[in-house]
Each structure stands twice: as C-alpha cells, then as structure tokens.
Amino acid sequence: MTKQPTIFMLGAGSMGGAVATAIRRSGIDAQNVHVMNSRPESTERAAKEYDLTPADSLEDAVREADIIILGIKPYQLAAQLPKLAEHLSADTLVVSLAAGATIDTLREHLGGHEKIIRTMPNTPVAVGSGVVAVMPADAVTDEETATVEELFAASADVVRVPEDKVHQVIGAAGSAPAFMFYVAEAMIDEGVMQGLTRDQAAEMVIATMAGSAKLLQEQGLSPAEARYRVSSPGGTTVRGVAALEEAGVRVGLAKAMRAAADWSRHMEEG
Ligand SMILES: NC(=O)C1=CN([C@@H]2O[C@H](COP(=O)(O)OP(=O)(O)OC[C@H]3O[C@@H](n4cnc5c(N)ncnc54)[C@H](O)[C@@H]3O)[C@@H](O)[C@H]2O)C=CC1
Ligand SMILES: O=C(O)[C@@H]1CCC=N1
Structure with missing residues (x-):
C-alpha cells in the first residue's frame, strides 16, 4: 500500500463516528486518524469508541492532516472553520459531511481554500452498507476525489453527483x-x-x-x-x-x- 493519508476528524458524533468507522474499515491505521470533539472528555470517548487517536491541539491536527473531515453541525461551521483556515496547506483536502453548506460557503469560511469535497453520507456506512454522494469542488483533481472515495468504498455505494443534486440525495439517502x-x-x-x-x-x-x-x-x-x-x-x-x-x-x-x-x-x- 502507498503511504496512508493522515486524517483529522473534526467532530465525531452520529455521522462523523460512522464515517470514522468506515475510514478504519478502509484499512487506515488508528494512529493516522486523529479526532477532536467539543470537549476533551468527548474527544477521548470518541477516540476509544471508534479506535482513533485523540487530538490535543486543533492547530497541530490541522497542520499534520492530508484530509480533514468536517463532522460538526452545519450551524457551527461559520465559527469553527476560520480557526482551521490559518493552519491549512493549500493541498489539504477538506471533506464536508454537512447538510446545507455549499462548497462556496465552505470556501468562504475557510478563507478561500479551494480543495473542498462536499459529501452527503448516511449512517449505515457504520455497518458497511451506506450511501455516500460525493461532490468535489472544481479545483479538486480526479485523483484527490478517488483518494476520498476509497475511504468509503468498503462501506458504501459511492455516487458522484453534481452539487445541485444534494437536496434530492438527502431525501433518498442522507435522511x-x-x-x-x-x-x-x-x-x-x-x-x-x-x-x-x-x-x-x-x-x-x-x-x-x-x-x-x-x-x-x-x-x-x-x-x-x-x-x-x-x-x-x-x-x-x-x-x-x-x-x-x-x-x-x-x-x-x-x-x-x-x-x-x-x-x-x-x-x-x-
Ligand atoms: N446524522 C446523520 O444521519 C447525518 C448527518 N450529516 C451531517 O453530519 C454533521 C454532524 O451531524 P451529527 O453527527 O448528526 O451531529 P452530532 O451532534 O451527533 O455530532 C456533532 C459532533 O461535533 C462535535 N463538536 C461540536 N462542537 C465542536 C467543536 N467546536 N470542535 C470539534 N467538535 C465539535 C460534537 O462533540 C459531536 O461529536 C452535520 O453537519 C450533519 O448535517 C449528514 C448526513 C447524515
Ligand atoms: O437531519 C439532518 O439535517 C442530517 C442531514 C441528513 C441527515 N441528517
């Protein structure tokens, strides 16, 4: 296997936790999947439950990550994403799970960061039988999208759709x-x-x-x-x-x- 990506999960609750399980199932080692929740106890609990590595510092976790997964609630994005922006490298892939947040909105909150993949997953990915719709921003290469799709491949039907189909996907899969x-x-x-x-x-x-x-x-x-x-x-x-x-x-x-x-x-x- 080529070098594993370093992944940072910002928020591992119902959906982020299911995605974390999928990522571990894809073969990524626990030491390469860092997690941070709202409070240290919650971070520890998620790290234990999903067999991940707790992150102590947001700054370090963002700097070290090749891929960042946003598992926080949509209403938290405006406040939390600017904190990530200053530590992001231009080629870090930011993968959003959030309903109701467009690629344009995410880019704006991330200070113009271009490497964004919007997704719409559902919770059965936790048991290897989910659906994940994938919507890459224009600046994301096919190879980068494939790297993210590979994280889900063993856990979901992965479907690439244009971003304006996300609402229909929510009705048919997300919700x-x-x-x-x-x-x-x-x-x-x-x-x-x-x-x-x-x-x-x-x-x-x-x-x-x-x-x-x-x-x-x-x-x-x-x-x-x-x-x-x-x-x-x-x-x-x-x-x-x-x-x-x-x-x-x-x-x-x-x-x-x-x-x-x-x-x-x-x-x-x-
Ligand atoms: N629950 C579902 O079936 C689906 C949810 N989604 C999306 O997934 C996202 C998460 O939703 P849920 O998992 O349902 O919510 P949740 O409330 O279960 O999880 C949110 C997580 O974010 C963490 N968090 C809160 N503030 C934080 C902060 N400042 N820093 C780091 N972590 C923080 C919490 O500790 C919690 O673990 C939302 O954007 C939602 O739209 C998308 C598809 C399906
Ligand atoms: O209820 C929600 O808003 C999220 C998005 C799709 C499923 N759960």
Whole structure:
C-alpha cells in the first residue's frame, strides 16, 4: 500500500463516528486518524469508541492532516472553520459531511481554500452498507476525489453527483434511514398490538426489511414487481397494500422526501 493519508476528524458524533468507522474499515491505521470533539472528555470517548487517536491541539491536527473531515453541525461551521483556515496547506483536502453548506460557503469560511469535497453520507456506512454522494469542488483533481472515495468504498455505494443534486440525495439517502426506521418502528408497534412480544416483532420486521432490500438488490426486480410476487389474488397482501393506499402512506413518504429536500435548500440559503 502507498503511504496512508493522515486524517483529522473534526467532530465525531452520529455521522462523523460512522464515517470514522468506515475510514478504519478502509484499512487506515488508528494512529493516522486523529479526532477532536467539543470537549476533551468527548474527544477521548470518541477516540476509544471508534479506535482513533485523540487530538490535543486543533492547530497541530490541522497542520499534520492530508484530509480533514468536517463532522460538526452545519450551524457551527461559520465559527469553527476560520480557526482551521490559518493552519491549512493549500493541498489539504477538506471533506464536508454537512447538510446545507455549499462548497462556496465552505470556501468562504475557510478563507478561500479551494480543495473542498462536499459529501452527503448516511449512517449505515457504520455497518458497511451506506450511501455516500460525493461532490468535489472544481479545483479538486480526479485523483484527490478517488483518494476520498476509497475511504468509503468498503462501506458504501459511492455516487458522484453534481452539487445541485444534494437536496434530492438527502431525501433518498442522507435522511432516508430515519424514514426506514420510522416504518420499522410503526410495524413493530403494531406487531406488539397484535400480541407478538416486542422482541419477536422487532426480529421479524427488521429481518424482513433487510431481506426485502437484499432481494431487490440481488434479483434486480423493480419494487413493484417484487410486491406483485407477494400479492396472491384475493389474498392478504392486496388487502394490506390497499390499506396503505387508503392511509396515504405513499403520499406521506413522498412528502417526507420533499420536506427534507426543501429544508436542505432553505439551509443553503442561510
Ligand atoms: N446524522 C446523520 O444521519 C447525518 C448527518 N450529516 C451531517 O453530519 C454533521 C454532524 O451531524 P451529527 O453527527 O448528526 O451531529 P452530532 O451532534 O451527533 O455530532 C456533532 C459532533 O461535533 C462535535 N463538536 C461540536 N462542537 C465542536 C467543536 N467546536 N470542535 C470539534 N467538535 C465539535 C460534537 O462533540 C459531536 O461529536 C452535520 O453537519 C450533519 O448535517 C449528514 C448526513 C447524515
Ligand atoms: O437531519 C439532518 O439535517 C442530517 C442531514 C441528513 C441527515 N441528517
């Protein structure tokens, strides 16, 4: 393997932690992944949980990094990025995970730094089954983008998209695990309502969700075709699907994706 990059994770919470796990899974050693959270105790906790190296000094961590991953909240970027700017080398790659922060905004907060890759990941990267959309700034070379994509390759479907598609990506991937969890939660609750234990209901619903996704991926069927194959004429499934239609679940899911995308646009407008 060629020399490993030195990576600095600024903020390893829900998403940064998942990305840190992906980076370690890609084969980067713990000594080459430095982390800093809001407080020293939180930094120590994240370093332990994700098997990373705690950073003592922001200045040193930024100076030593080949790649900096921004895992802080969008509203913190304006205050925190200028602190990084003065220690950045021109060729340090800054990778943002943040919703609602454009490459132009990031560049401005980083004092004109050009080597920026915007991404939109989702939390299943933690278990090696995520999605990461990658949006490089114009000044980033294909080779630099590939270096970052390699960090995610073992943990996610990596998709390069133009930056203006990020809002649709948030609805379909970034926020979407929460929509799936919501569906799972509702189905588990109803299973309990009907007399299954919570453990039984959770096991069945989660295994069915995972199995259904795997079936679509492996058999290449459209979701509609896969659904038809479950639906016996005059049987139980068609009645269930009719109830979903009556309850407006299809429209509800579409509205959820649209609301997430609309809010993403709103965040970018500031
Ligand atoms: N949670 C998710 O599923 C997704 C989140 N994102 C993006 O990821 C980013 C992080 O979101 P979450 O992980 O959900 O938030 P979080 O609140 O779980 O994590 C934020 C982390 O930043 C750290 N932090 C706060 N202030 C800091 C400072 N001054 N210096 C260093 N670290 C600091 C906190 O200690 C915490 O670990 C956001 O920009 C969000 O838009 C993107 C896609 C999905
Ligand atoms: O809720 C959020 O704003 C972040 C971005 C996508 C998923 N979580």
